[in-house]
Amino acid sequence: MKKIKIAFVVVFSVSFMGFAQNYPYQNSSLSVEDRLKDLLGRMSLEEKVRQMDMYKGEFFKEGEDFSKSKTNDKIGDLGVGAIHDIYPRSAKMINDLQKNVIKNNRWGIPALIMCEMLHGYLDEGSTAFPMNIGLGATWDTELMKKVGGVIGSEARAHGVHFGLGPVLGIGREPRWGRVAETFGEDTYLAGELGLAMVNGIQGDTLASDRSIIAEPKHFAVHSYPQAGGNSSPVIVGERTAREDFLPAFEKVYKLGGALGAMCAYSELDGIPCAANHWLLTDVLRKEWNFKGIVVSDLGAIKYIQTTHYVADSPKESIRQAVSAGVDMQFYDFSNEFWQETIIELVNEGKLSMEDINRAAGGVLRLKFTLGLFENPYTEKGLIEARFHSKENQEIALEAGRKSISLLKNQDKLLPLSKDLKTIAVIGPNADASRLGGYSVKNKVATTVLEGITSVAGENTKVLYEEGVPLIVKGQIVPSKYLFTPDGKQNGLKGEYFNNRKVEGEPALTRIDSQLQFDWPWNPGEGVNDDDFSIRWTGYIQSDTSFDGWIGLSSDDGIRMWIDDQLVIDNWTKGATSIVTTPKNIEAGKKYKVRIEMWEGGWGARAHLRWNLEKINLQPAIDIAKQADVAVVVLGESRELVEENRDVATLDLHGMQQELIEAIQKTGTPVVCVLVNGRPLSINWINENVPAILEAWFPGEAGGQAVADVLFGDYNPGGRLPISFPKSVGQLPIYYNQKPSAIHRYVSESENPLYTFGYGLSYTTFKYSNLELSSNEIAVNGKVKVSVDVENTGDYDGDEVVQLYINDVYSSVTTPHKTLKGFERVFIKKGETKHIEFELTPDELAIWNRDMKHVVEPGDFEVMVGGNSKDVLKAKFRVVE
Numbered sequence: 001m002k003k004i005k006i007a008f009v010v011v012f013s014v015s016f017m018g019f020a021q022n023y024p025y026q027n028s029s030l031s032v033e034d035r036l037k038d039l040l041g042r043m044s045l046e047e048k049v050r051q052m053d054m055y056k057g058e059f060f061k062e063g064e065d066f067s068k069s070k071t072n073d074k075i076g077d078l079g080v081g082a083i084h085d086i087y088p089r090s091a092k093m094i095n096d097l098q099k100n101v102i103k104n105n106r107w108g109i110p111a112l113i114m115c116e117m118l119h120g121y122l123d124e125g126s127t128a129f130p131m132n133i134g135l136g137a138t139w140d141t142e143l144m145k146k147v148g149g150v151i152g153s154e155a156r157a158h159g160v161h162f163g164l165g166p167v168l169g170i171g172r173e174p175r176w177g178r179v180a181e182t183f184g185e186d187t188y189l190a191g192e193l194g195l196a197m198v199n200g201i202q203g204d205t206l207a208s209d210r211s212i213i214a215e216p217k218h219f220a221v222h223s224y225p226q227a228g229g230n231s232s233p234v235i236v237g238e239r240t241a242r243e244d245f246l247p248a249f250e251k252v253y254k255l256g257g258a259l260g261a262m263c264a265y266s267e268l269d270g271i272p273c274a275a276n277h278w279l280l281t282d283v284l285r286k287e288w289n290f291k292g293i294v295v296s297d298l299g300a301i302k303y304i305q306t307t308h309y310v311a312d313s314p315k316e317s318i319r320q321a322v323s324a325g326v327d328m329q330f331y332d333f334s335n336e337f338w339q340e341t342i343i344e345l346v347n348e349g350k351l352s353m354e355d356i357n358r359a360a361g362g363v364l365r366l367k368f369t370l371g372l373f374e375n376p377y378t379e380k381g382l383i384e385a386r387f388h389s390k391e392n393q394e395i396a397l398e399a400g401r402k403s404i405s406l407l408k409n410q411d412k413l414l415p416l417s418k419d420l421k422t423i424a425v426i427g428p429n430a431d432a433s434r435l436g437g438y439s440v441k442n443k444v445a446t447t448v449l450e451g452i453t454s455v456a457g458e459n460t461k462v463l464y465e466e467g468v469p470l471i472v473k474g475q476i477v478p479s480k481y482l483f484t485p486d487g488k489q490n491g492l493k494g495e496y497f498n499n500r501k502v503e504g505e506p507a508l509t510r511i512d513s514q515l516q517f518d519w520p521w522n523p524g525e526g527v528n529d530d531d532f533s534i535r536w537t538g539y540i541q542s543d544t545s546f547d548g549w550i551g552l553s554s555d556d557g558i559r560m561w562i563d564d565q566l567v568i569d570n571w572t573k574g575a576t577s578i579v580t581t582p583k584n585i586e587a588g589k590k591y592k593v594r595i596e597m598w599e600g601g602w603g604a605r606a607h608l609r610w611n612l613e614k615i616n617l618q619p620a621i622d623i624a625k626q627a628d629v630a631v632v633v634l635g636e637s638r639e640l641v642e643e644n645r646d647v648a649t650l651d652l653h654g655m656q657q658e659l660i661e662a663i664q665k666t667g668t669p670v671v672c673v674l675v676n677g678r679p680l681s682i683n684w685i686n687e688n689v690p691a692i693l694e695a696w697f698p699g700e701a702g703g704q705a706v707a708d709v710l711f712g713d714y715n716p717g718g719r720l721p722i723s724f725p726k727s728v729g730q731l732p733i734y735y736n737q738k739p740s741a742i743h744r745y746v747s748e749s750e751n752p753l754y755t756f757g758y759g760l761s762y763t764t765f766k767y768s769n770l771e772l773s774s775n776e777i778a779v780n781g782k783v784k785v786s787v788d789v790e791n792t793g794d795y796d797g798d799e800v801v802q803l804y805i806n807d808v809y810s811s812v813t814t815p816h817k818t819l820k821g822f823e824r825v826f827i828k829k830g831e832t833k834h835i836e837f838e839l840t841p842d843e844l845a846i847w848n849r850d851m852k853h854v855v856e857p858g859d860f861e862v863m864v865g866g867n868s869k870d871v872l873k874a875k876f877r878v879v880e
Contacts, residue, residue, distance in 0.1 A: 023038060023039075023042065024038040025038040025039035025042075025107075025373075026108075026373065028373070028374050032365060032368045032369055033365075035368055035373075036361055036364055036365050036368060039107060039109075039364060040357055040360065040361055040364070042107065043107065043360070045343060045346060045353075045356065046078060046339070046343065047078055047079065047105070047106075047107070048356050048357070048359075048360035049339045049342045049343055049356065049360070050075075050078040050079055050080065050081055050339060051079070051081040051109070051359075051360040051363045051364060052081055052322075052327060052328050052329075052338075052339075052342065052356075052359045052360055052363065053080070053081045053082070053328065053329060053335050053338055053339060054081065054082045054083070054084050054114065054295070054328055054329060054330055054331065055074070055075070055080055055081075055082070055083050055084070055335060056083075056084065056085055056331070057083055057084065057085040057086025057087065058085070058521075059071070059074040059075075059083075060074070060083060060086060060097055061086065061093065061097075064089045064090070064093060065093055066092075066093045066094075066096040066097045066100070068096075068100055071097065071100055071101070072100075072104065074335075075101070075104075076104075077104050077105055077106070078105060079101055079104070079105030079107070079109045079111070080101055080111045081111075081112060081328060081360075081363050082111065082112040082113070082114050082162065082328060082363070083097075083111050083112070083113055083114065084113075084114040084115070084330075086113060087115065087122065087123035087124075087158070087160075087441075088113070088158045088159050088160070088378075089123075089124075089158075090383070091159065091377075091378045091379065091380045091381075091382065091383060092380075094113065094158065094159030094377075094378060095159065095377045095378065097111065098110050098111060098159070098376045098377055099377075102376060108373070109364070109367065109373075110367060110372040110373065110376035112161050112162055112363060112366060112367060112370075112372075113159055113160045113161050113162065114160070114161070114162045114163070114164065115155055115160045115162070115163050115164070115212075116163070116164050116165070116438050117151050117155060117163035117164065117165050117201075117212075118132060118164075118165045118166070118167065118181060118437070118438035118439075119131055119132055119135065119147075119436070119438070119439065119699070120150075120151060120154075120439065120440045120443075121151050121154045121155040121158075121160070121163070121440070122438065122439075122440060122441060123158070123440070123441055124440070124441045124442050124443075125387055125388055125440075125443075126154050126387070126388060126440045126443070127150050127151075127154060127388050127392040127393060127395070127396050127440075127700065128396065128435055128439055128440040128443045128445065128699050128700040129147050129150075129151075129395075129396050129399050129400075129699045129700075130399050130400055130403045130436075130696055130697060130698045130699040130702070131180050131181070131435070131436030131437070131439075131677055131696055131697035131699075132166065132167060132180065132181050132182060132183055132436075133171070133179065133180045133181070133182060133183070133184065133677055133678070133696050133697075133721065133722065134399075134400075134403035134695070134696030134697060134698055134699070134718075135147065135183060135193065135197075135399065135403060136182070136183035136184040136189065136190070136193060136721030136722070137184075137402075137403045137404075137405055137694070137696060137718040137719060137720060137721050137759075138193075138399060138402040138403050138718060138824070139189070139193075139718075139719050139721070139800045139822055139824045140402055140824045141192055141193060141195075141196040142196070143395075143398060143399060143402060144193045144196035144197045144200065145196040145197070145199050145200040146200060146395050146398075147197060147200060147395060147399060148196065148197040148198065148199065148200020148201040148202075148214075149200035149201070149203065149210070150200075150392045150395055150396075151163065151200070151201055151212075152200060152201040152202065152203060152210055152211050152212045153209075153210040153211075153386055154386060154387055154388070154392070155212050156208070156209050156210055156211060156212050156378070157209070157378060157382040157383045157385075157386045157387060158378065158383060159377070159378035160212060161212050161213060161366075161370050161372070162212060162213045162215060162260060162366070163201060163212050163213065163214060163215060163260075164215050164217065164260075164262060164295075165214065165215065165216070165217065165438075166183075166194050166197050166198070166214065166216060166217075167181040167182055167183075167216075167217055167218065167223075168182075168183075168190055168191070168194045168216045168217070168248040168249050168252065169181070169182050169190075169217075169218060169221075169222050169223025169224075169245070170182065170184075170185060170186070170187055170190055170223050170224070170244060170245050170248065171183070171184055171185050171223055171721075171722055172185050172223065172224050172732050172734045173223065173224050173225060173228045173731070173732065174228070174650060174678045174679045174722065174725065174731070175227065175228025175646055175647050175648065175650070175678075175728060175731070176223065176225055176228040176229070176230060176646055177228075177230060177437075177641050177642050177643055177644060177645035177646045177647070177678075178223070178230060178437070178642070178643055179223070179641075179677070179678050179722070180436055180437060180641050180642070180677025180678055180696075180697070181437060181438070182223055183721060184720075184721025184722045184756070185721065185722045185723060185734040185735070185756060186721065186734075186735075186736070186756060186819050187243075187244050187245070187247050187248055187819075188247075188818070188819045188820055188821075188822075188843075189721060189819060189822065190248040191247055191248035191250075191251040191252070192251075192822070194216065194248055194251070194252050194256075195251050195252050195255055195256045197214070198214045198216070198252045198256040198257075198258045199256055201213075201214040202214055202256070202257060202258065202259075206259075206369050206370050206371070207369070207370060207371030207374075207375075209378070209379065209382065213258075213259045213260050213292070213366060213370070214252070214256075214258045214259070214260060215258070215259075215260025215261060215262050215292075215295065216248075216249055216252050216253075216258050216260070216261060216262070217261070217262035217264070217297065218262055218263070218264035218265075218266075218273075218297055219249060219261045219262060219263050219264060219273065219279065219280075219284070219294070220241065220245055220246055220249060220264065220268065220273065220279060221234045221236060221241050221245040221246075221264070221266075221268050221273075222234065222264035222265075222266050222273070223245070224236065224245070225266060228646045228647070228648075229646055230643060230644050230646055231265050231266045231303070231307070232266065233266065233267050233270075234266055234267065234268050234269070235269060236268070236269060237269060238269075238851065239812065239847050239851065241268065241269075242847050242851075242853075243846070243847055246283065249261075250288055253284070253288050253290050254288055254289070258292065259291065259292030259293070259366055259369070260292050260293060260295065261280075261284060261290065261292060261293070261294045261295070262294075262295050262296070262297050262330075263276075263279075263280060263294055263295070263296055263297060263300055263325075263326060264297055264300065265296075265297045265298075265299055265300035265303050265307075267308055271310075272300070272303065272304050272308045272310060273300070274296050274297075274300040274301050274303070274304055274320075274321045274324070274326055275304050275308075275310065275311075275317075275320040275321055275324045276324055276325075277323070277324040277325060279324075279325075280294055280324050280325025280326065281324065281325040284325065285325065291362070291365060292362060292365075292366065293327040293328055293359070293362040293363055293366060294325050294326050294327050294328070294362075295326075295327065295328045295329075295330055296321065296326050296328070296329050296330045296332060297330060298330045298331055298332075298601065298602060299330070299331070299332055299600075299601050299602075300321075300326075300330070300332070301317050301318060301321045301326065301329055301332040301333075302314065302317060302332045302333065304316075304317035304320055304321060305317045314333060314337070314341070315341050315344070315345070318333075318338065318341050318342060318345065319345050319350050319351060322342065322345075322351055322355050322359065323351060323352075323355055325358075326359075327358070327359035327360075327362045327363065328359070328363065342356070393700070393701065396699050396700050396701050397699075397701035397704060397705060399699055400698040400699045400700075400701045400702045400704070400705030400706075401705045401708055401709065401714045401716075402717060402718060402798070402824075403695070403696055403698055403699075403705075403718050404693055404694065404695050404696075404698065404705060404706065404709050404716045404718045405693070405694040405716060405718035405719060405720055405758070405759040405760075406691075406692075406693060406694075406709070406716040406718075406759060406760040406761065406762075407686075407692040407693065407694055407754055407758070407759070407760065408686060408689070408690065408691055408692040408760070409690075409691050409760055409762075410690035410691065411690060413629075413669055413671065413690045413691040414671065414691045414693075414709075414710060414712070414762070415709075415710065415711055415712025415762060416629060416671075416710050416711050416712070417457075417711075418455075418456055418457035418460065418711055419457055419459070419460070420456070420457070420460050420628045420629060421459070421460065421461060421628055422460070422461045422462075422463065422626055422627040422628050423452060423456060423460060423461070423462050423463070423627055423628065423629055423630075423631060424463045424464075424465075424620075424623040424624045424626065424627035424629070424630040424631070424663075424668070425448065425449045425452055425462060425463065425464045425630075425631050425633070426464070426465050426466075426467045426620045426623070426624065426630055426631070426632045426633070426659070426663060427466070427467055427632045427633035427634050427656070427659065427660075427673075428466055428467065428468060428469055428470035428633075428634070428654075428656065429448070429470065429633040429634060429635045429636075429637075429673075429675040430447065430448050430449045430464065430466070430631070430632075430633035431447045431448070431449040431450075431464060431466070432447060432470070432637070432675075433445040433446075433447060434635070434636075434637055434638075434675050434697050434702070435638075435697055435699070435700070436638060436641075436642070436677055436696075436697035437638055437641070437642035437643060437677070439638075439697075440700075443700055445698075445699065445700045445701070445702050445703065446700070446701055446702060446703035446704050447702075447703045448631070448633045448673060448675070448695075448702075448703045448706050448707065449462070449464050449633075449703070450703045450704075451702075451703030451704045451705070451706055451707030451708075452631065452703075452706075452707045452710065454704065454707065455704070455707040455708060455710075455711050455713065456707075456711065463623040463626065463627060464623070465619045465620040465622075465623050466620070467617060467619075467620035467632075467659045467663075468615050468617065468620075468654060468655040468656060468658070468659045469615070469654070470635075470636070470637055470639075470640070470653065470654060470656070471577045471578060471637075471639060471640070471653065471654055472578070472611070472615065472654050472655060473551070473553065473577070473578050473607075473609055474548075474549070474551060474578075474580075474609040474610050474611035474612070474613075475609060475610065475611070475612055475613060476514060476515070476516045476607060476608070476609055477514060477515070477540065477550075477608045477609060477610055478514060479491055479513040479514045481540055481541060481542050481543075482513070482514060482538060482539070482540060482608075483538050483539040483540075483541060483590075484511060484537075484538045484539075485537050485538050485539075487539065489511055490513060491511045491512050491513040491514065491538070492511070492512055492515065492536040492537060492538040492593070492595070493509070493511060493512075493536065493537050493538055494508075494509065494510050494511065494512045494534055494535070494536050495508075495509050495534065495535045495536075495537075496508040496509070496510075496523060496524060496526075496527045496532060496533075496534050497532060497533045497534070497535075498526075498527060498528050498531070498532055499531065499532070499533060500531055500532070500533050500557075500598040500599075500600065501533060501598070502533040502534075502535050502596050502598070503533075507526045507527050507528075507532075508523075508524045508525065508526050508527050510524065512536065514608070515536065515595070515606050515607055515608035516607055516608075517604070517605065517606045517607070518603075518604075518605050519603060519604045519605070520603050521603075523604065530599060530600060530601040530602070531599070531600065531601070532598070532599050532604075533596065533597060533598040533599070534595075534596065534597050534598075534606070535594065535595070535596050536593075536594070536595040536596075537593070537594050537595075538592075538593060539590045539591060539592055539593060540562075540585075540590075540591045540593050541588065541589065541590045541591070542585050542587060542588075543587055543588065544585075544587055544612065545585060545586050545587040546584075546585050546610075546611075546612055547584045547585075548582075548583065548585070548610060548611040548612065548614075549580040549581060549582050549583055549610065549611055550562070550567075550580065550581055550583045550585075550608075550609070550610045551568075551578045551579055551580035551581070551608075551609045551610065551611075552568055552570070552576075552578070552579055552580075552595065552606070552607065552608060552609070553576065553577055553578045553579075553605060553606070553607035553609065554570065554576055554579075554597055554605055554606055554607075555599060555603060555604045555605040555606075555644070556597070556598055556599050556600050556604065557570060557571040557572060557597060557598045558570050558571070558576075558579075558595070558596070558597040558598075558606065559571045559595070559596050559597075560581070560593065560594065560595045560596075561592075561593070561594040561595075562581075562583070562591055562592065562593055563591060563592050564592065564594075567581040567583075568580075568581050571596075571598075577639045577640060577645075578607075578609065580611075583610075585610075595608065602643075615655060617658070617659060617662050620659065620662070620663065621662055621663065621666060624663045624666045624668045625666045625668065627668055628668070628669075629668065629669045629670070629671060630663050630666070630668045630669070630670050630671070631670075631671045631673060631710065632659070632660050632663055632670055632671070632672050632673070632689075633672075633673045633674075633675060634652060634656045634659075634660060634672060634673070634674060634675070634676075635652075635674045635675040635676035635680070636653065636675070636676040636677055636678070636680075640653055640677075641676065641677035641678050642677075647678075648728065649681075649728055650678070650679065650680050650681040650725060650727070650728055651680070651681050652680060652682065657684065660672060660685060660689065661684070661688075664688055664689060669690060669691075670689045670690065670691075671689075671690075671691040671692075671693070671710065672685050672689045672691070672692045672693070673692075673693045673695055673706055673710075674692070674693065674694050674695060674696075675695050675696070675697060675698070675702070676694075676696065676697070677696065677697055679720075679722050679723065679724040679725065679754075680724070681724070681725055681726055681727055681728075681753065682724075682753070683726055683727075683753060686753060693706065693709060693710070693716070694718070694720070712762065712795075715761055715762045715763060715795050715796065715797035715798065716759070716760070716761060716762070717759070717761060717797055717798025717799065717800065717824065718759055719757050719758065719759040719800045719802075719867065720754055720755070720756055720757060720758045720759060721756070722734075722756060723735055723752040723754065723755050723756045724752055724753040724754040724755075725752055725753065726748060726749055726751075726752065726753045727748055729745065729748055730743060730745075730748060730749075730752065733752050734756065735752075735755055735756035735757070735817065735868050736756075736815035736816075736817055736818045736819070737815060738813045738814070738815060739813065739815070739816055740813070755867070755868055755869060756868050757800070757802050757819075757866075757867040757868040757869075758867050758868070758869075759800070759867070761793070761795070761797045761798075761799070762793070762794075762795045762797060763791055763792075763793030763794060763795040763796070763797045763829060764791075764792045764793040765789055765790065765791055765792065765793075765799045765827070765866055766789070766790045766792045767787055767788070767789055767864065767865055767866070767871075767872050768787070768788045768790070768872075769786070769787060769788040770785070770786070770787045770862075770864055770872040770873070770874050771785070771786050771787070771874070772784070772785055772862065772874050772876050773785075773786075774876060775875070775876050775877065776876060776877045776878075776879055777876065777877075777878055777879070778878070778879060778880075779841070779854070779855045779856075779857060779878055779879075779880060780841055780855070781841075781878070782838055782839065782840045782841075783838070783839050783876055784836060784837070784838050784839075785803060785821070785836065785837040785838070785839060785862055785864065785874075786834060786835065786836045786837075787801065787834075787835050787864045787872065788832050788833070788834055788835075789801055789825070789827060789832065789833050789835055789866075790827075790830075790831070790832040791827040791828060791829050791830060791831050791832075793829060794829055795829060796826070796827070796828045796829055797826070797827065798824055798825065798826050798827075799824075799825055799827055799866055800822060800823070800824045800825075800866065801822065801823050801824075801825060801835050801864065801865075801866065802819060802821075802822045802864065802865060802866065802867065802868065802871075803819070803820055803821035803822065803837050803839075803862065803863070803864050804817045804818060804819055804820065804862075804863040804864075804868060804871065805817075805818055805820050805839065805843065805844070805860055805861065805862055805863070806818070806860065806861040806863070807844070807846060807856070807858065807860055808858060808859040808860065808861060809858050809859065810846055810856055810858065811846075811848045811849050811856060812846060812847065812848060812849055814846060817863065817868060819868075820837075820839060820843040821837040821838075821839070821843070823835055823837075837864075839862075841855045844860065844878065855878060856878070857877075857878050857879055857880050858877070858878060859875060859876075859877050859878075860875065860876055860877070860878060861873060861874075861875050862874045862875070862876065
């Protein structure tokens with residue numbers, strides 16, 4: 001009777017799914033590889049190629065509901081490989097989608113749902129953690145595992161299976177806008193934190209409703225572009241790649257079991273990463289035994305032709321990418337073109353079925369591993385029960401606190417007393433939510449002003465003035481001052497072209513009342529999402545005279561003519577927050593204007609601005625004079641540090657320097673709080689301001705975290721994960737450069753402003769009793785390192801114990817100091833803790849002259865301390 005009941009349930013399920021349960025691949029008791037082999041053997045070429053494709057979420061829903069008609073029109077009966085940018089808001093929506101996909105392909109293959117998750121699952125309402133450079137400053141692997149766990153559990157509750165991240169590039173180029181996405185400049189630190197995060201994201205089993213697949217990116221060496229230009233060439237050889245950039249990835253793939261890889265759109269030593277067989281096949285798959293999938297970064301395959309010029313057609317770009325090891329495109333081409341081209345290449349013998357089975361099989365392997373053939377749905381109520389829970393919010397606050405580094409504290413100005421009568425809070429980042437790039441949609445973080453107001457004493461008066469805007473953008477030119485070419489309407493005539501060159505017949509012509517556009521996708525009906533251009537023409541006529549500037553803000557290339565004279569030419573440079581031209585405007589006079597722009601990919605912006613209103617520092621100066629202390633909050637925003645937000649200077653942007661100098665001149669004690677995504681050259685502030693906090697972009701609870709540190713409710717223990725140059729002329733200046741690196745300049749110091757691993761505390765720590773378990777080990781041996789750390793100050797607090805080594809003489813050049821161990825430890829005042837590390841061949845090996853990874857006999861120096869400069873030293877010897 002029991003057997004009959006089970007059989008009835010199975011038959012009902014089969015009928016619902018719409019396919020027969022007769023094949024080995026449907027048997028969950030078989031191994032994943034056996035099931036995969038069986039399913040691949042049954043599928044047609046077209047079905048396999050469909051698994052190699054990523055679709056946009058907009059093809060599957062209307063508003064926030066599943067659309068059966070749109071889905072069936074788009075994917076027919078071949079199923080779907082993966083869907084990105086769908087971000088389900090309900091279990092019903094994603095479950096309805098999965099039911100439809102499964103029912104309408106003959107093998108019942110579910111969809112793989114993808115998301116962004118750099119420092120929080122990207123969709124609305126998720127828990128938002130500090131930007132990754134701030135997570136790097138925590139030096140805390142246990143915390144990183146918890147952060148990863150929150151991201152994985154919140155995403156999987158929504159029916160999501162695959163997350164794009166973490167970024168494991170080594171951030172040695174602070175001009176690069178994506179340096180904020182890295183964990184810092186050190187290979188070992190990034191590898192340990194990345195491994196912990198991946199372990200949290202993927203959990204104990206990927207079949208769990210709390211786990212998703214992690215896709216470390218950007219593979220590889222993407223984070224060291226020439227001159228800091230996003231996607232610019234990376235000119236390093238194999239040894240440097242293997243020693244400095246690949247180990248973080250190797251660690252998360254071999255030890256963490258990460259099953260995703262996003263190939264970079266840059267080139268590595270002359271070969272585009274998306275067409276690099278050595279990187280994607282020889283290293284990733286053959287050396288590291290990677291069994292997941294390689295997804296192109298957005299546009300990486302297209303760039304093989306359009307940016308790198310190593311292919312003469314889109315078809316050849318696709319051939320190179322797939323044969324090199326790319327398994328899935330990321331919006332490079334239309335879904336139809338991608339699939340049809342791959343099928344053509346196979347039929348022409350230019351791609352092998354081995355390539356196709358590797359790629360399609362990789363996608364199917366993930367779906368088996370995730371348990372999607374058994375349970376493709378998310379449970380109703382999981383979202384509500386798990387999403388942005390109180391526990392998750394506490395982890396975000398913990399991460400915010402732990403990410404903060406104290407850089408200066410002259411005369412122990414900090415922590416502040418809660419009995420102060422008046423505090424002035426000043427600056428463009430004081431009352432602004434700054435979460436950083438790829439942050440949770442529509443999330444508003446607590447601001448520093450809100451944090452100070454809530455933490456300060458009840459009798460403390462808190463005054464606030466912005467002082468200056470972060471970016472002096474002026475004002476949008478209003479519609480009433482814009483006129484079409486014929487002068488009959490307000491606004492400018494806009495002509496939209498489906499190419500980057502403003503050529504041919506417009507795909508759309510309309511009147512735009514004013515230029516204040518921020519488009520996530522296409523700007524209008526009939527216009528491409530990417531690779532479009534626009535020409536606006538007409539007149540500007542003001543009823544007020546002023547002597548100032550007119551400017552443009554863009555995402556990609558833009559230029560402007562006034563009275564037929566080219567006055568702004570940002571055509572090839574690309575994205576800019578604002579670029580201006582001086583202009584004396586006479587009231588009532590018409591100025592002929594022509595503006596052109598092009599958009600290459602992933603969102604577009606076009607603003608036309610002028611500066612009728614001038615900046616006034618006096619209100620900020622006035623409140624500073626009234627206060628017992630002035631907290632000046634400076635730094636950056638996503639407009640200044642993000643993808644395609646590269647800079648040529650590390651100085652404070654805009655008028656921030658003038659602001660803090662004016663506040664300092666009032667004589668009121670000043671605390672500078674930096675909220676930013678890259679190291680800044682704050683030389684004047686370091687010399688003249690008594691207290692400095694580096695908060696990075698500290699997450700959703702950042703304002704409270706900063707206030708807790710300012711008032712001593714939390715003792716700062718963050719340590720810098722990246723060096724702070726005094727100027728861009730010092731670059732590169734990461735801490736473990738080779739011994740022959742020279743930083744001797746006519747008019748600049750050879751040392752950074754703050755070095756890697758640096759950070760102060762409200763207490764003090766003393767190191768003693770550095771001991772090694774042996775003074776001599778074999779080449780395959782291990783040595784234990786121990787040290788005592790005593791809290792000798794007046795506050796409980798965290799210390800980050802750091803271990804560095806020096807391979808004194810070696811066959812190839814090595815740095816004098818390289819991080820090989822760390823531990824963040826809480827020590828009560830007066831307490832001593834005994835800390836132990838173990839150095840294994842993994843930490844001691846180098847890539848020798850024969851490009852073999854070996855431990856060489858010889859002397860090694862061990863250095864242990866609270867930063868990379870003040871250390872205790874010991875030596876041991878490796879013998880054959």
